Amino acid sequence: MRVGIDVGGTKTDAVAVTDDGTVVGHIRRPTAWGAAGVVDTIVDAVAALSTRTGTGAFTSVGIGMPGQVVPGSTVVSHALNLGIERFDLARAVAPRLGLPVRIENDVKAAAVGAHALEGGSTDLAYLNLGTGVAAGIVVDGRVHRGGRGTAGEVGHVSIDPHGPVCRCGGRGCIEALAGGAAVAERWGRGGMLPVRDVFDAADAGDPVARGLRADVARAVAAAVRLLVLTVDVDAVVVGGGLTALGDRLLADVREELRAGAAASDFLRSLALADRVRLLAPGSPAAALGAAIIGGQAAPEEVPARG
Amino acid sequence: MRVGIDVGGTKTDAVAVTDDGTVVGHIRRPTAWGAAGVVDTIVDAVAALSTRTGTGAFTSVGIGMPGQVVPGSTVVSHALNLGIERFDLARAVAPRLGLPVRIENDVKAAAVGAHALEGGSTDLAYLNLGTGVAAGIVVDGRVHRGGRGTAGEVGHVSIDPHGPVCRCGGRGCIEALAGGAAVAERWGRGGMLPVRDVFDAADAGDPVARGLRADVARAVAAAVRLLVLTVDVDAVVVGGGLTALGDRLLADVREELRAGAAASDFLRSLALADRVRLLAPGSPAAALGAAIIGGQAAPEEVPARG
Structure with a gap:
């Protein structure tokens, strides 16, 4: 089971997605401010998703973020709405979750999600x-x-x-x-x-x-x-x-x-x-896309070190 | 050795290209009108190129044409400057040359050629x-x-x-x-x-x-x-x-x-x-691109029947 997270300026969506792309759990949380707040929001969201779905058997985490994400990098920059100028998000989150983490620009993640929703x-x-x-x-x-x-x-x-x-x-x-x-x-x-x-x-x-x-x-x-x-x-x-x-x-x-x-x-x-x-109202396309992208991560790229 | 041809409204370029992409021969001819004229222009150009390069050992022919080319098809349509509304060009040319022939829109062929020229x-x-x-x-x-x-x-x-x-x-x-x-x-x-x-x-x-x-x-x-x-x-x-x-x-x-x-x-x-x-003046980018595309043709797609 994969986790996908869409960190927005005011709220964060998190979904649990099976390997065939079915969303089996979806929660929404307020987003806390700044780099530390975003990390806590993500960690709390994954825990809540585990409770909601009754499983902790997650294999990967993908995170959609506003701002710029250099392809293959673990760093997000210019996420100014979140108070983040430049931050190595995946390296901060992966050890706390014990899972491989991949990040992507939120619009690109939503594109991947919309593509999956379109079949x-x-x-x-x-x-x-x-x-x-x-x-x-x-x-x-x-x-x-x-x-x-x-x-x-x-x-x-x-x-x-x-x-x-x-x-x-x-x-x-x-x-x-x-x-x-x-x-x-x-x-x-x-x-x-x-x-x-x-x-x-x-x-x-x-x-x-x-x-x-x-x-x-x-x-x-x-x-x-x-x-x-x-x-x-x-x-x-x-x-x-x-x-x-x-x-x-x-x-x-x-x-x-x-x-x-x-x-x-x-x-x-x-x-x-x-x-x-x-897009259908309330559709967690960006979180779904993030989950798909997270599952594509080469394990050596962003290793879990938890 | 591959042949690439760019059929323009007034003139036709033909180049001979080695498998590593080097242009070793280049001729230019006036383009004759209509479907039959275009076929004759192409056949004559290949013969002239054979004379120019001193070899007949061509393995494929790619042709860039104005108008629309359905991907993978052998048909060009709406090449109105040449007097062609719809014509199965590759099927007309391949038997006369005894070579596999692939066609492509001339702008797309030029893009492939420009890409090769840029390294x-x-x-x-x-x-x-x-x-x-x-x-x-x-x-x-x-x-x-x-x-x-x-x-x-x-x-x-x-x-x-x-x-x-x-x-x-x-x-x-x-x-x-x-x-x-x-x-x-x-x-x-x-x-x-x-x-x-x-x-x-x-x-x-x-x-x-x-x-x-x-x-x-x-x-x-x-x-x-x-x-x-x-x-x-x-x-x-x-x-x-x-x-x-x-x-x-x-x-x-x-x-x-x-x-x-x-x-x-x-x-x-x-x-x-x-x-x-x-693009450098006189650069046969479209003919070069056509040669590259011609060499990519699956042999069964447009078989030589000469």
Whole structure:
């Protein structure tokens, strides 16, 4: 039995997964702050999962983390939401669990999980709409990373030279139009769920909100289009915080894709609106993906020293 | 010894390549029109190559063709510049040569050739700037095609919602700004080398030409940026007819990439201007790539029946 953990900014999901990929246990915990807090959260989550499933017979642990993970490394860096600038997470966790540990960027882990949830046979992009926008790409069953690990950074492709400035410094980036932080900043009225507020205000006829909501759909549709035109994935699965908007978001994106296809035989032939879908609400795709990745770890790579 | 052939709209390149990838002979012929003309051109080119290299000991033939080639198929379709709507090229050529024949889209063949010319170790995109704009992507030494063969169709990614209408029906596509046909149409003054005329007129201060030339640089830079941000290739090698402009084109593109990086730590860290280069003028990259692909053919796939 494998364990997969998705460490988020506020909550941590942990799943127990059989070797054939079935999730047999799932718990959710608040995430504690900082490197030590994250380690404790993970160790506690594994213990709770052991209790929940009635077994301690875990063989591997995979951890999805925000920030950068150098392929094959045990170190996570730039996980700033968690108060981690650079930390050797696997080496800290493995001895306490007595299990081999592998870590992966959370978006890439979610891509692997989404791929498994889709049946494992299609090339797929997982498009994460959270504070920022990024994609994980799975081709031939494996995450495609690229030479420097920036594959899937579609959030910083510009689609409008006159669009808003992005936190990356560019202008009209997809993230500047569809990232949760960018939408909240452009909306400028605070609130716990600013993107939901924008959608509600747009429904109520607020012209600013309608513009922002149209920009979200336009940018997400552009991300879908460029992932298909560049990598030609069979499906684009959308996840992340913004998918709490559910069908309201998906309907907007599909309408935008259909509008683009109406003008273009070529785009119409790609059937983009049919290739995009939302991850099911509450789906522990990133934790599942982490479990799968953890089970692929070469034992010598991150040995258990517990 | 392998033969590689690149069938272009006006000329056909043929190379003889040793098994270790060294080009030992290269000839160029005018391309005859239509399916029968293309077959004759290919057969004649192989005969000429045999004379040139003093050997007939060829073991395989790979052919790069414009249009669509279904992976593993022997059929080319939509090679409209050659007067071919749909034709089983390999089955027509193989018996006349008595050799196994494999066909591939010419941009994908050029990507394989460019990859070999770069030493074969880097993930690479070949960006073809011809009548249209398309890329071939080589990852882990293999062409990445995607599920429907549209991988690399970056020419139809829109980078400007207010840009010119593309022949695909979209607006502001990369091809609508940087494709040779689109530039010629926007320039509207005829001439044998309209893109060169635009560059010359821009140098002479013509404001329309300066705008068109700036659009070319902006769109090519956008293609480089999105190939790196999506697939994270190590290098983008630019080829095709527009590269006859040489350093004038490359300098514009690099300046555009550097201008984008100046505003963005993230983009600057990608060193995009250093990752882009032009294919050497006259380089038979597509023919070389076709030779490599031809040598990979499973013999039972397209048997010689001569």
